[in-house]
Amino acid sequence: MKTNPLLKFASPSLMPLVAALVLAGCAAPELRAPELDVPSGYKEAAVTESARWKPAQPAEAQPRGEWWKAFNDSTLDKLIEDATTANANLATAAxxxxxxxxxxxVAEADRIPTVGVEFSGQRGRGSPVSLGLSQDTAVVPVTAWQGRLTASYEVDLFGRVANNISAAQADAQASEATYRSVLLALxxxxxxxxxxxxxADGELAVLNETVRLREENVRxxxxxxxxxxxxxxxLARSKxxxxxxxxxxxxxERQRALLEHALAVLLGKPAAAxxxxxxxxxxxxxLPGIPAGLPSALLERRPDIAAAQRAMIAANARIGVARSAMFPALRLTGAGGYQSEDIADLFMWSSRTWVVGALLSLPIxxxxxxxxxxxxxEAALEESVADYRQSVLAAFAEVEDNLVGLRTLAGQAQSIDDAVASARRSAELANKLYLAGRSGYLDVLDAQRNLATVxxxxxxxxxxxxxTTVALIRSLGGGW
Structure with a gap:
């Protein structure tokens, strides 16, 4: 008798290889970190000799510390404490x-068998034909009571359960990172x-002082x-x-009121209260000086980048879930209990019943x-990889933006301090000359107007x- 070539191919020595190939076909692909062009330092930051590039290590769960206390402002400390307790958006994220x-x-529950209890009672009459009897045979109604214990378990042959758990766990981690991002943003x-x-209070103080000077000039x-x-x-000009x-x-005053209302919403309070x-x-x-650190450290600390990374992991695991649907699924079932026509005899030993089964299903x-x-x-994974890249690029840009902002604002501050001193001296001299009758009132107005503007x-x-200092702290992931 000739040997079937298929049976020869499926010899016991080759079965492990066949199983490995099948499992490899339905497993989730290996997730490789996207290639990122991480600079060795920020363009806008002063790079010291000790600053070197280092590979990023997961650290998004590290405590950021109470970074706002670097401003040494007890009022700010209390506001952030209140917002963390009562903000509605943060509660939504939580x-x-x-x-x-x-x-x-829910996903992890698929690892263990499902066990349940059933109790039912029914009464019915079947047709003679369905019972294999002649059409004119009298069939009496039957009452059936049943109580049993059931069990069901899916054998994870091709990783559907494991990949689904991995995806759900990554989703949970992404949600936690998103919560930290919302907290930092708040x-x-x-x-x-x-x-x-x-x-705004400072501007209002300048304007109120200017109003006082204008009133004095009018008098x-x-x-x-x-x-x-x-x-x-x-006289008309002064009025x-x-x-x-x-x-x-x-x-x-209107602008200040709007800012006050916005702060109330962040604190979870009615604007009127x-x-x-x-x-x-x-x-x-x-203001505190904020060291930018290394760009590679940004990938470790930014919670939004961590969320994008976890989204990639979840999308990759779902490829394994989708692939496993192409292969057989094996479910084991069992039930045991009692069945009787009379409920009084339901739990008698002679009424016992049981059944054990296995179901192997394969889509054709x-x-x-x-x-x-x-x-x-697979397309969802490509999308998540692109989102991750975009998150990293946006994070680097935010740090650079805030670094250049602080650098240029510091330069402006030096110039504006000189301008304030000159404007105050100019206003003082113009007023003295006017009171002495050596200049016109227009010179006084110009000097005072320039002083108020500066x-x-x-x-x-x-x-x-x-x-901008706060924005830099936020762009660095909430700490340094």
């Missing part, structure tokens, strides 16, 4: 973490809004006009400047559904340096 962890638990938003509010000019020592033109400055002050104390940024305010014709699912999963610019610059 709820999503719980959902993702629960879904991971803390930074509170700090930036707080400093913008203090800058002096009105007295001189009444004495015939001054023409009506200078115009007073009204214009008052209008600017009212506009600044929150009021921030007037607290202008002083000229002597000292599915219209290309499984192949399409594999293609979709002082407002100085306050705005102090606020911009504070908010």
């Amino acid at each position: 709820a999503r973490v719980k959902q993702a962890r629960a879904l991971a638990g 803390q930074a938003d509170v700090a930036q809004t707080y400093f913008r509010l203090r800058a 002096i000019n009105q007295r001189r006009y009444d004495l015939g020592d001054l023409g009506e033109l200078d 115009t400047e007073l009204s214009t400055t008052r209008s600017d002050a009212i506009a600044m 929150f009021s921030a104390q007037n607290n202008p940024l002083p000229e002597s305010a000292v 014709i599915d219209g290309g559904r499984n192949k399409a699912n594999i293609a979709r999963s 002082e407002r610019s100085a306050v705005q610059l102090r606020g911009a340096r504070a908010t």
Whole structure:
């Protein structure tokens, strides 16, 4: 008798090889980290001799520390504490973490058998034909009571369960990283809004002082006009400047109120129930110096990059889940219990019943559904890789933006300090010359207008340096 070549091929010595090839065909592909052009240092940062590139290590779960305390502001400390406790967006992110962890638990439940209890009762009458009897045979109704224990278990032959668990766990980790990203964004938003509010207080203080000077000028000019020592033109000019400055002050009050309302929302409070104390940024305010560190460290600390990385891992695992659908699925089932016509006899030993079974299913014709699912999963992985690359590029750009922002703002601050000193001296001299009758009132107006403009610019610059410092901390992942 001739030996079947298929049976010869499937000899016991070759079965391990066949099984390995089949398992390799349905397993998730090996995930390789995308090629990234990580610079050795930031272009806008001063690179020291000790700064060297180093391979990134996962560290997104490292504690960032209370970075906002570097500003030495107890009010800011309390605001961030309140926001962390009551912010609605943060609560939403925390709820999503719980959902993702629960879904991971659902996936992990497939590792163990499903066991349940069934109890049923029914009464019915079958037709004689269905029972193999003649059509005119009388069939009596039958009552059946049943109580049994059932069990079911899927044998993970081709990694569907394992890959599904890996994907769910990666999703949970991505959700946790997203939560940390939302937390960092909340803390930074509170700090930036707080400093913008203090800058608005500073501008309002400048405007209120300017209004006071304008009112004094109007009183002096009105007295001189009444004495015939001054023409009506200078009096009209002083009144115009007073009204214009008052209008600017009212506009600044509106801007401050909007910032206060925005801060209330971040704190999880109604806008009507929150009021921030007037607290202008002083000229002597000292901001912490933030070392940028190495670009490779950014990949370790940014929670949004960690979330994108975990999304890649989940997408890769789902390719394995899609591939496993092309191969047989084996499910073991069993049930044991009692069945009786009379409920009183249900749990008698003679009423016992049991059944054990195995179901092996393999798709043959599915219209290309499984192949399409594999293609979709592979495309989803490509999308997640592109998102990861974009997240890294955007992170590097944010750090560079904030570094150049701090560098240029520091240069502006030096120039604006000189300008403030010159403008104050110019206003002082112009006022003395005017009171001595050696210059016109227009010179006084120009000098005072320039002083107010420069002082407002100085306050705005102090606020911009504070908010940019916070932005740099945020772009570095919330710590250094």
